[in-house]
Amino acid sequence: MSSPLSNQVEQALAELERQKAAIDEIQGGLHSVHSTVTAKNRAVSVTVDSRGAVTAVKFPTSAYRSMAGPELGELLVDTIETARGEAMARTVAAFESLLPAGLPMVDLLTGGADPEHGPLPMDKLLAEMFRTAGPDDDPTPPTPAGGR
Template identity: 50%
Template sequence: MTAPLHNQIEQAYAEFARQRDALTAISDESDRAETTVTSKNRAVAVTVNGRSAVTSIKFPTSAYRTMPAAELGNLIVETIETARTRASAEAMERYRSVLPDAFATMDPREGGLDIEAMFSRAARMMNDDRLDDILNGRGGGRHE
């Protein structure tokens, strides 16, 4: 292997390692994250974790006591969905800084963010695209 090719491969691997470390840090942050949403009428407050799982449902006021059961049930479901949507958006913002657009559109509520799968996909992309570019003399620049 020629020295320039070897250097470009080492640079690509170093970039991959930096992104892996950044993703691990973001994943750890997501594990600690919480999002709380309170319904408009303040009858229900729902907290979800960084993976959009419900961790708490509270009733900050006594308004829920006078609500018909179906209305309260619908309000709880609506508040949970709002909290999950907000948590998902917050998670995507955390990941957006280090992930290509294809990964940034993933929904963590649909099976969770699989960091290992993302690394595998990134390695395949690097092998398919970046290494092909290097080997074909098109440089080793980052694909946008």
């Protein structure tokens, strides 16, 4: 006869294996994800991969030829940043199903989550994690020894 603790450990290990398989599947799919953005004036088109690395720059029209150097440079930077933003959004969307609701994934990936400018909503994140642990579980995280 197995004990309740043994059952919980088995369930936790099974869930860990499911999560690992889901992460492996998502990571495998990210290799084929690319985001291509064409500037409004169609002078430049930029493709980036799921990590935001530029993989192609194309000039679909001859509009770039009449642009001043600084103007073309600014257009390239803006188009690259837009493509990176789209790629980041697609990458985050792929992982969102595995993460607790409310986790600021984009901020974490881009370095926007800065503890000096406000903490992450850890109380909400922990409560969500405990809530997803099971319907009979206490939805609030345990209080540390000596805590309030």
